[in-house]
Amino acid sequence: MQPILEIRDAVRVFKTPEGGAVRALDGVNLDVDANEFVTLLGPSGCGKTTLLRAIAGFEDLDDGQVRVDGADLRRVPAFRRPVNTVFQSYALFSHMSVARNVAYALEVAGVGKDERTRRAGELLELVGLEGMETRKPSQLSGGQKQRVALARALISQPKILLLDEPLSALDRQLRQQMQVELKNLQDEVGVSFVFVTHDQEEALTMSDRIVVMCDGRIEQTGTPREIYRKPKSRFVANFIGETNMIKVTFDGKGTATSVEGIILKVSEAAPAGRATAVLRPSDLTLSDSKNAPAHAILGKVRQEIYLGAELHYLIEADAGGEYWRVTAKDEGVGFHTGQSVALSYDPDVIHLIEGDA
Ligand SMILES: Nc1ncnc2c1ncn2[C@@H]1O[C@H](COP(=O)(O)OP(=O)(O)O)[C@@H](O)[C@H]1O
Ligand SMILES: [Mg+2]
Known part of the structure; x- marks a missing residue:
């Protein structure tokens, strides 16, 4: 047509x-x-x-x-x-x-x-x-x-x-x-x-x-x-909504490693090399660090913002680097500033942008 x-x-x-x-x-x-x-x-x-x-x-x-x-x-x-x-x-x-x-x-x-x-x-x-x-x-x-x-x-x-x-x-x-x-x-x-x-x-x-x-x-x-x-x-990632962008090196087989040494599991097929991993704040799940799932990123809550239906958190990974943005539904139990937490995610939702820039 x-x-x-x-x-x-x-x-x-x-x-x-x-x-x-x-x-x-x-x-x-x-x-x-x-x-x-x-x-x-x-x-x-x-x-x-x-x-x-x-x-x-x-x-x-x-x-x-x-x-x-x-x-x-x-x-x-x-x-x-x-x-x-x-x-x-x-x-x-x-x-x-x-x-x-x-x-x-x-x-x-x-x-x-x-x-x-x-x-x-x-x-x-x-x-x-x-x-x-x-x-x-x-x-x-x-x-x-x-x-x-x-x-x-x-x-x-x-x-x-x-x-x-x-x-x-x-x-x-x-x-x-x-x-x-x-x-x-x-x-x-x-x-x-x-x-x-x-x-x-x-x-x-x-x-x-x-x-x-x-x-x-x-x-x-x-x-x-x-x-x-x-x-x-x-x-584009920056312009369309809030996002976490992490500079990584991808091994081409499902593992991306950030400069700080944070390991991310990635399902998406992409060539090995430098890349930026894109993870939306709503794709991350917070839990108490005592019950950390496998491949979780460990860190501490640095800020919590209450927005009614949603809670926004800034999390500092123990390994360092930029703070992670996380949004969670308000289900009564929040996490408090200073608390040790684990960030987990579904490897299917991580997107890699190829290259250095
Ligand atoms: N008549 C004009 N004379 C000089 N510069 C212009 C004129 N119209 C637009 N521009 C410039 O062209 C660029 C694109 O403008 P525009 O199409 O209005 O952008 P947008 O609609 O995305 O805000 C801008 O840098 C603007 O300053
Ligand atoms: Mg215009």
Whole structure:
């Protein structure tokens, strides 16, 4: 099946006022399938917005191609592209009603009033705003405005919807609710979504695939589970959630040894040599050192943080090295600072990133 969107060797260089140059896109290649929810994830300044703008036609590429449905869009102006964008700042027309905002693209295209009303009504129902047709944007909450912006972007039936950090202005609870709603909406309308965020939780919650970007390049593309469980680099491992990263030497046969001499049992197949072992805090189990299981790491509790459902611990291994981060469910019995403990894990969950870096 042909991807709906193909980015080929995209390069965009900006001159800086200081006389230098920034490679905002530095050879980006990406395919997005029909119906897919793809998230561009990365720190501020890594090129996410530039890539969206290049797809939308607001930004020219210095090199490379954007293709939609196989057609090169180089000479196609933004308003003729089969894509639409939802911005963080809603960008609604404040003097128009909700219904007219939503139907605006149809009005411009000369579609008759009855059809405009019908289609705007359908979309408002889809985003849960039925009954609010006659309100003005100032009479809506932030979440409702964002829903109007979504409906408005979908009414022209784009093949791809581009969303640039659309939830970042909302408070945490509403953001989490909108994450679920957005994913459901995408399933229902069957449009491909390219969603930009710097929030790893948002990316994990909604995406079919996550594209992790760094300095104008794609670091890794994969399902949320692949990105979380099998990061290809320390950058990706660090960016997606908390993690323990231990520099080790791997013997190629299941045993990794840290600089401090801590032995880790690893099931994953990997070549012998230097590597970084990645272990998520929730993959470690704490027990009292008196009942230490085989292959456990012995240490002492240096800090305990109570977070309601979860407890976070920092553990100093007796062998030394960086503190280990451990999360545990709050099951009534915690471990206290100074206590001798054993850290154990399932060898299946340890992931090795090859190399020295
Ligand atoms: N119009 C511009 N002129 C100069 N530099 C720009 C311009 N737009 C973006 N940049 C630079 O390009 C890089 C990528 O920016 P951007 O795509 O906005 O990143 P992100 O959306 O991931 O935060 C940044 O270093 C930014 O400063
Ligand atoms: Mg941006």
